[in-house]
Structure formats: structure tokens, C-alpha cells
Amino acid sequence: xxxxxxxxxxxxxxxxxxxxxxxxxxxxxxxxxxxxxxxxxxxxxxxxxxxxxxxxxxxxxxxxxxxxxxxxxxxxxxxxxxxxxxxxxxxxxxxxxxxxxxxxxxxxxxx
Amino acid sequence: xxxxxxxxxxxxxxxxxxxxxxxxxxxxxxxxxxxxxxxxxxxxxxxxxxxxxxxxxxxxxxxxxxxxxxxxxxxxxxxxxxxxxxxxxxxxxxxxxxxxxxxxxxxxxxxxxxxxxxxxxxxxxxxxxxxxxxxxxxxxxxxxxxxxxxxxxxxxxxxxxxxxxxxxxxxxxxxxxxxxxxxxxxxxxxxxxxxxxxxxxxxxxxxxxxxxxxxxxxxxxxxxxxxxxxxxxxxxxxxxxxxxxxxxxxxx
Numbered sequence: 227x228x229x230x231x232x233x234x235x236x237x238x239x240x241x242x243x244x245x246x247x248x249x250x251x252x253x254x255x256x257x258x259x260x261x262x263x264x265x266x267x268x269x270x271x272x273x274x275x276x277x278x279x280x281x282x283x284x285x286x287x288x289x290x291x292x293x294x295x296x297x298x299x300x301x302x303x304x305x306x307x308x309x310x311x312x313x314x315x316x317x318x319x320x321x322x323x324x325x326x327x328x329x330x331x332x333x334x335x336x337x
Numbered sequence: 338x339x340x341x342x343x344x345x346x347x348x349x350x351x352x353x354x355x356x357x358x359x360x361x362x363x364x365x366x367x368x369x370x371x372x373x374x375x376x377x378x379x380x381x382x383x384x385x386x387x388x389x390x391x392x393x394x395x396x397x398x399x400x401x402x403x404x405x406x407x408x409x410x411x412x413x414x415x416x417x418x419x420x421x422x423x424x425x426x427x428x429x430x431x432x433x434x435x436x437x438x439x440x441x442x443x444x445x446x447x448x449x450x451x452x453x454x455x456x457x458x459x460x461x462x463x464x465x466x467x468x469x470x471x472x473x474x475x476x477x478x479x480x481x482x483x484x485x486x487x488x489x490x491x492x493x494x495x496x497x498x499x500x501x502x503x504x505x506x507x508x509x510x511x512x513x514x515x516x517x518x519x520x521x522x523x524x525x526x527x528x529x530x531x532x533x534x535x536x537x538x539x540x541x542x543x544x545x546x547x548x549x550x551x552x553x554x555x556x557x558x559x560x561x562x563x564x565x566x567x568x569x570x571x572x573x574x575x576x577x578x579x580x581x582x583x584x585x586x587x588x589x
Contacts, residue, residue, distance in 0.1 A: 233394055240420055241411045242401040244428035246460070252438025253452075253459045266436070267578065271543040272571030273429045274531065277406045278547025279554075279566035280426075281524045284413055286552055290387030290508070291516035300521070307525055311532060318529035322376075325525045326518050333514055 299332030361488020370465035375500035380522030382504025406430040461490025539578040546570035
């Protein structure tokens with residue numbers, strides 16, 4: 227099997243199916259789902275923690291050009307952006323702008 | 338004489354349905370989510386390029402999966418983690434689709450709607466589409482909702498696909514500093530959206546613990562670190578939530 231075809235197979239089996247199954251269940255089970263049920267809360271906690279782990283991974287073991295930026299700069303930019311978000315009326319836009327700005331500045335100054 | 342109030346809402350004729358579909362697309366483009374999605378997916382496209390996926394793979398992933406967390410997990414972990422671990426992580430990250438689809442699809446149902454008419458709305462459901470749909474669908478008669486929602490979802494998904502394409506191409510052409518900034522966008526965007534969506538202590542705590550536990554677990558080099566991070570940090574956050582609930586019940 228060619229690598230190309232293999233990558234699409236992976237996309238479908240590892241990406242599409244595991245994600246879509248929840249949509250199928252949603253259409254099958256219909257109403258009457260308790261969003262506050264303990265199981266759903268726990269799964270939500272696990273899923274949230276998991277994506278946070280993915281973020282940490284991207285920042286700590288970055289791909290491509292991001293690896294050229296020193297680690298302290300990446301961490302400071304992430305923290306600074308989050309701080310900016312908190313301080314500026316919980317604005318995601320402000321957070322992203324500040325975080326990106328800190329990254330670029332830090333990369334220019336420290337490398 | 339037939340009571341006019343008992344007439345069932347009829348299927349709109351095809352050209353009207355198409356018009357409503359276009360209304361949905363317009364609503365998508367006018368939504369703030371359109372720009373948030375484009376931004377997120379530009380970053381994701383860049384990530385996909387850096388890790389080595391093809392342009393069409395990235396585009397297809399958006400159309401087929403249509404879930405930013407799942408796609409980020411795929412793109413950033415496929416090369417290093419075991420396949421079934423990635424599949425498990427994707428599965429967990431998409432659980433929220435169950436209550437989302439279950440909440441919004443009934444609002445489009447009426448006598449005469451075939452199950453297969455709901456398949457496209459079901460697939461198009463993602464956070465942005467769902468939020469806008471929950472806001473806008475109640476404002477229109479039920480017979481228009483499916484076409485409108487399909488337009489809304491198609492419009493938002495198209496923005497995402499285009500954003501991904503732009504990010505992918507940019508990553509190849511930008512100088513290193515800007516490319517680094519582009520790649521950094523994905524963790525920033527996910528952090529921001531998780532922070533904004535975190536309505537409860539459970540959400541915020543789970544995220545913060547995940548950030549801390551993740552690197553610790555990864556350093557142990559035992560494999561399946563994504564799963565362990567999710568399970569450990571998530572269960573800890575859930576435990577804190579239960580403790581607080583129990584304490585609240587004792588007090589009252």
C-alpha cells in the first residue's frame with residue numbers, strides 16, 4: 227500500500243471514525259441526555275486534561291521553525307498571552323496578540 | 338372545514354430551500370466564529386505542513402473530522418504515539434458531540450422529516466455551528482431549519498478548509514520567525530478557547546492540571562502518556578469537583 231493511501235486510511239480509521247461515532251450516538255439517542263451526569267463530567271475532565279497535554283507537548287517539543295525559538299521565550303509567551311487574556315476583559319483576541327507579540331519579540335531579542 | 342391551524346408545515350420547495358441554505362451561509366460568514374475558525378485553522382494548516390502531512394490530507398481531515406481538538410491531536414501525535422492511543426485520544430476529545438447533536442437535532446424534526454435529512458446537519462455539527470444554530474434556529478419556522486443549519490455549517494466549514502489551506506501554504510513560504518509565530522498560533526488559540534469555554538472549576542482545573550501533568554508523565558517515558566495525562570489530571574479535577582459538591586451538600 228502506498229504511503230499516500232496509508233495516510234488516508236489512517237485519517238479515516240484513527241481520525242474520522244472515533245470522532246464521528248459520538249455524532250452517530252447523538253442522532254440515535256436523541257433527547258433525554260443528562261449533560262450533568264457524572265460520567266459525562268468525568269469524561270469532559272479527562273478530555274480537557276488531554277488536550278492541555280497536547281498543548282504542553284506542542285510548546286515543549288515544537289515542530290519546525292518553532293523549535294528555533296528558545297524554550298523560556300515560548301513559555302513566557304504562553305503565560306503572558308494567558309495573563310493578557312485574563313486582564314483584558316477575557317478577550318481571546320488580546321491574549322493571542324499578546325502571546326504572539328511576546329514570542330516574536332523574545333525570538334528577536336534572544337536568538 | 339379543515340382547521341387552518343392544523344396544517345402541517347410543508348417541505349419548502351427546492352428553490353426556497355436553496356435560498357434558506359444561502360441565508361445560512363451568509364449567517365456563517367457574518368458570525369464571529371468564522372474568523373475564529375479561520376484563525377485556528379490557519380495555525381493548524383501550518384502545523385500539518387511542518388509535521389509532513391499533504392495539502393489534501395489536511396483539507397480532507399477538516400471535511401471528514403470537523404473538530405479542531407481531534408485534528409490537532411491527529412496532526413501533532415500521529416508521528417510519535419501508538420495508533421490506538423491516538424484513536425483513543427481522538428475518541429475522548431469528541432465526546433461533547435453526543436450531547437450537542439442530541440440537543441440540536443430535535444429542534445429540526447417535524448413530521449415528514451426523514452432520518453437521512455438529518456445526516457448532514459449531524460455531521461456539520463461542531464462547536465461553532467452548534468452555538469450559532471442554538472442561537473438562530475429558534476428564530477425561524479421549523480421547516481426552514483434544516484436548510485439553514487446546513488448552510489451555516491457549510492459556510493463555517495468552508496472557512497475552516499480555506500484557513501487550513503492558507504496556513505499550509507504559508508508555512509512553506511514564510512521566513513522562520515513568522516513561521517514559528519504561525520505554528521505557535523495553535524497552542525495559543527486552544528489555550529484561549531479552552532479558557533473562554535471553561536465555565537466551571539472542573540474545566541479550568543482539568544486544563545491546568547493537564548498542562549502540568551503532561552510533561553511530567555511524558556518524562557517517565559512509559560508510553561501512552563497522552564492517555565495517562567488525561568486520566569490522571571482529569572480524574573484529579575473530577576475528584577476535586579466531587580469533593581466540593583459533597584461539601585456543599587453537607588453545608589446546606
